[in-house]
Amino acid sequence: MSDRNLLQLAEELVEFGRKNGASQVEVSIQQGTNFSVDVREGEIEKLMEAVSKNLDLRVFVDSKMARASSSDLSKDTLSKLILNAIQRAKLSSSDPFAGLPEKETITIDVASLKIYDPAVLDMAPEKKIAAAKEVEAICLKDKHIAKSYGSTFNTHIGERFLANSNGFSGAYRRTNCSNGISLQAGKDPNLFDEGWSDTSVHLEKLESPETIAKKAIYRVTRLIGGKKIESQNVPVVFEPPMTAGLLNFFATCVSGNSIYLKQSFLAGKIGEKVGNDLVNIIDDGLMPGALGTELFDGEGVPLRKTVLIEKGTLKNYLLDTYSAKKLKMKTTGNSGGPNNLYFAAGSSTQEQIIKSVDKGLFLIGTIGFGEVPTTGDISRGAFGIWIEKGELTYPVAEITISGNLAQLLQGIQMVGNDLQFKDSITGPTVKVAEMTVGGK
Amino acid sequence: MVDSRRRDFLRKSIIGLATTLTSGLWFDMLAKGIVPLPSLTFFEERFGVSREDMKKILEIALSKGGEFSELFFEYRTLNSVSMEEDIIKDSSENITLGVGIRVLKGAQTGYGYTDDFSFEKMKQTALTAAAIASGNSQFTIANLSEKFSGLHVYDLNLPMSDVKLDTKVDLVKKAYAAAQTYDRRIIKVQSSLIDELQYITIVNSEGLIIADVRPQMRLVVSATAEENGIYNTGFKSAGGRVGLNFFSTTETPEVTGKKASEEAIHLLSAVDPVAGEQPVVLGSRQSGVMIHEAVGHPLEADANRKKTSIMWDKLGTQVANPIVTIYDDPTIPFYRGSYNVDDEGTIPKKKMLIENGKLVGYLQDRLSAKLMNMEPDGHGRRQTYRNIPIPRMANTVLAPGKDLVDDIIRSVKKGFYAETYQGGQVSDTGKFTFSVNMGYLIEDGKITRPVKNATLIGTNVQILNEVEMIANDTAFFLGTCGKDGQSAAVTAGTPTLKIRQMTVGGRK
Numbered sequence: 001m002s003d004r005n006l007l008q009l010a011e012e013l014v015e016f017g018r019k020n021g022a023s024q025v026e027v028s029i030q031q032g033t034n035f036s037v038d039v040r041e042g043e044i045e046k047l048m049e050a051v052s053k054n055l056d057l058r059v060f061v062d063s064k065m066a067r068a069s070s071s072d073l074s075k076d077t078l079s080k081l082i083l084n085a086i087q088r089a090k091l092s093s094s095d096p097f098a099g100l101p102e103k104e105t106i107t108i109d110v111a112s113l114k115i116y117d118p119a120v121l122d123m124a125p126e127k128k129i130a131a132a133k134e135v136e137a138i139c140l141k142d143k144h145i146a147k148s149y150g151s152t153f154n155t156h157i158g159e160r161f162l163a164n165s166n167g168f169s170g171a172y173r174r175t176n177c178s179n180g181i182s183l184q185a186g187k188d189p190n191l192f193d194e195g196w197s198d199t200s201v202h203l204e205k206l207e208s209p210e211t212i213a214k215k216a217i218y219r220v221t222r223l224i225g226g227k228k229i230e231s232q233n234v235p236v237v238f239e240p241p242m243t244a245g246l247l248n249f250f251a252t253c254v255s256g257n258s259i260y261l262k263q264s265f266l267a268g269k270i271g272e273k274v275g276n277d278l279v280n281i282i283d284d285g286l287m288p289g290a291l292g293t294e295l296f297d298g299e300g301v302p303l304r305k306t307v308l309i310e311k312g313t314l315k316n317y318l319l320d321t322y323s324a325k326k327l328k329m330k331t332t333g334n335s336g337g338p339n340n341l342y343f344a345a346g347s348s349t350q351e352q353i354i355k356s357v358d359k360g361l362f363l364i365g366t367i368g369f370g371e372v373p374t375t376g377d378i379s380r381g382a383f384g385i386w387i388e389k390g391e392l393t394y395p396v397a398e399i400t401i402s403g404n405l406a407q408l409l410q411g412i413q414m415v416g417n418d419l420q421f422k423d424s425i426t427g428p429t430v431k432v433a434e435m436t437v438g439g440k
Numbered sequence: 441m442v443d444s445r446r447r448d449f450l451r452k453s454i455i456g457l458a459t460t461l462t463s464g465l466w467f468d469m470l471a472k473g474i475v476p477l478p479s480l481t482f483f484e485e486r487f488g489v490s491r492e493d494m495k496k497i498l499e500i501a502l503s504k505g506g507e508f509s510e511l512f513f514e515y516r517t518l519n520s521v522s523m524e525e526d527i528i529k530d531s532s533e534n535i536t537l538g539v540g541i542r543v544l545k546g547a548q549t550g551y552g553y554t555d556d557f558s559f560e561k562m563k564q565t566a567l568t569a570a571a572i573a574s575g576n577s578q579f580t581i582a583n584l585s586e587k588f589s590g591l592h593v594y595d596l597n598l599p600m601s602d603v604k605l606d607t608k609v610d611l612v613k614k615a616y617a618a619a620q621t622y623d624r625r626i627i628k629v630q631s632s633l634i635d636e637l638q639y640i641t642i643v644n645s646e647g648l649i650i651a652d653v654r655p656q657m658r659l660v661v662s663a664t665a666e667e668n669g670i671y672n673t674g675f676k677s678a679g680g681r682v683g684l685n686f687f688s689t690t691e692t693p694e695v696t697g698k699k700a701s702e703e704a705i706h707l708l709s710a711v712d713p714v715a716g717e718q719p720v721v722l723g724s725r726q727s728g729v730m731i732h733e734a735v736g737h738p739l740e741a742d743a744n745r746k747k748t749s750i751m752w753d754k755l756g757t758q759v760a761n762p763i764v765t766i767y768d769d770p771t772i773p774f775y776r777g778s779y780n781v782d783d784e785g786t787i788p789k790k791k792m793l794i795e796n797g798k799l800v801g802y803l804q805d806r807l808s809a810k811l812m813n814m815e816p817d818g819h820g821r822r823q824t825y826r827n828i829p830i831p832r833m834a835n836t837v838l839a840p841g842k843d844l845v846d847d848i849i850r851s852v853k854k855g856f857y858a859e860t861y862q863g864g865q866v867s868d869t870g871k872f873t874f875s876v877n878m879g880y881l882i883e884d885g886k887i888t889r890p891v892k893n894a895t896l897i898g899t900n901v902q903i904l905n906e907v908e909m910i911a912n913d914t915a916f917f918l919g920t921c922g923k924d925g926q927s928a929a930v931t932a933g934t935p936t937l938k939i940r941q942m943t944v945g946g947r948k
Binding site: 051052188191265399 | 535537547549553673746864870898
């Protein structure tokens, strides 16, 4: 189906729902063109190509809501789904906060967002296969690498169509491509796995196979020989991907749903000092060419830039229409969660940060799920490199780190100048005053 | 972005309902009181895909020299109802419909899928999958011959997809009310009922045609308690491959709700754990997650065929204390991880993995079994028609031992007792981490104070050898397992057991 037909289908369904008893209707369609190739030990292991479609809809009958979705876009199925949803909504409870967003005109020119690169679409499959093979070949030449789990090259072209009964009708498309590998190093029983993968909206900005291979080799080989250490409380330096991991947890704690449900330690803290002056956290859905940039969110609300924490003071939450109404605030265009969420850069180099630590952990990896938004508590498996007298010494493994996000935000001591926008959630190197490292 | 090859298991993957899966356009059939049964003609009757067309598509898929082709047809409906803040806030109905086409050549897989059953679209998809090979057709398609599982591991008497919404709302409300009224300190409750019905038909170039219809149902409750500014959340879920009768025969919604609140209240008085190596007792039921992560994942055939699992060269050797026996059984009636047929048409059987401490088998799918010269055992599973089948667990069990729970606790002077988990994660190298939602201190042979925020960390080789005592109070819990970006419904079961020494992470 062409673009126009899918937007038209969405509009027709909105109309159909209105005629059949819904006071409000929203229909959203996503179409994805996906390609992926997995290469292992020099051979193609899996080649996949497909176009997928999915439709999501919400209906409101008075203030009662029901949802539905389908990968079957036949009109017969969809009209039955809407009629069913209207019936279900009637059996639901009335909720004065439920409803579609107010109509907001999109003033942004989608081209200025730079989220679509035709080169991704035009790239020949042979080139994608060659790029994946090249990454692996470089890695396997390194004598420290025991095995390859395989390299993968993906491309995705996504199109979104959204129409609602408040008169919104919009569409846009975006691209992304990625190339990466997972590796194993060490000797049985002390094996380590790590890897690297880079994702980009624009093909030309994707890291080269050499860069990806180099990073992957570096990331896995530095773990070799990792050992346990004694349990102790020490300062921890977060490598940028680990700062991003912390922000990921922060995003859950600052999401409107967690807030109005009081399942977050940040509930009711707007205007309060939740971190020290070094803490500045921002979500920017309009950053040109970034992975989390879109024209509008899952409800058709235009994306924007939202300051969440400014010099330690909590300024806003990540809100959709519903949670915003519940909290008597305004939607921030975050119905799909964070867009481009980042911890603003500071002035120190990573080297200066490490130099400042007499004894502590340089955190480079975590494993497991130990994050509780209600309390801010964090407790996870960890990998890192031990810092002694300002120098990186030996790798440590099979340890745990624990702390509390509220305390960590108050205890940020240094912030790096190495912020890069290579992922939709990102941050620089950051040093926190103290966490508990669990070991022997 | 770091590429993660880790497998994980999440206990509370709950409230984010209805983003991917399916629901019940069954009303036309079900309204007439027709009990759904596996039907080989389902996709022909409902969507007009004839057996002749299936055969032609299989042929096209082999036209470039592939050795094996397969079509996986899926139609799935998923319904959910959820209650929050004292109101029924949301309900959804989701449909997944499509066909996945797979072509194998040696160790190589070509894959394509479409949600359009027109012959032209399926042909185009088959040609995409066929491109993994480059040459001329070498194999012919055998005549399709029907195969029946003979297993009946589902309760299809009153499938939830056939149950009226007001009955479901009533169940959700009962669970909610039981959780809310359990204690005055309970301040928030969420309760949801999720049910699905999945129709599949698998045909392949070897002439197989087989069908299955799988119900799945789960009631999930989370409860948050507050006291003196301290908040804690407890979770409980109940369900399986069952229907409405589950709530009268196995567990009432009230019990599920109450248990969620019980955990939240217990956590209010919980202390942080003592960090460091210590004896650890794993309580029965939820500690199944440990067996799943530490033993199950490293024994999935794909990672062993590729020699990336720490267990690849240990078949036939002693890998655990001889008191340890572990198997996976997809045929346990009504369990969340059970099925009559796996997702590539193999009829599953109970598979012994570790017998008296010796490694005796891997969990196989077709591809790995063929390349390893072993037998497929019905563990090839996929999330939807959009995914290739890979070796997965179903219901993973640590067999009961001879010790008594009391003796196990008494044997620990100072240690940790793990009761409920948020989840766990393991890498191919055998390193694992578990996040314990609630545990207890063991002091002088007695269970004392509740503990929160503990993390258990170790390697599978170490833990298998350090299992010292095993009781016989086996119990299971329901989970959702993630691997290579695909999720699968599973259970895991274990009796209470003692690990001699393990690292506990915490904040002291």
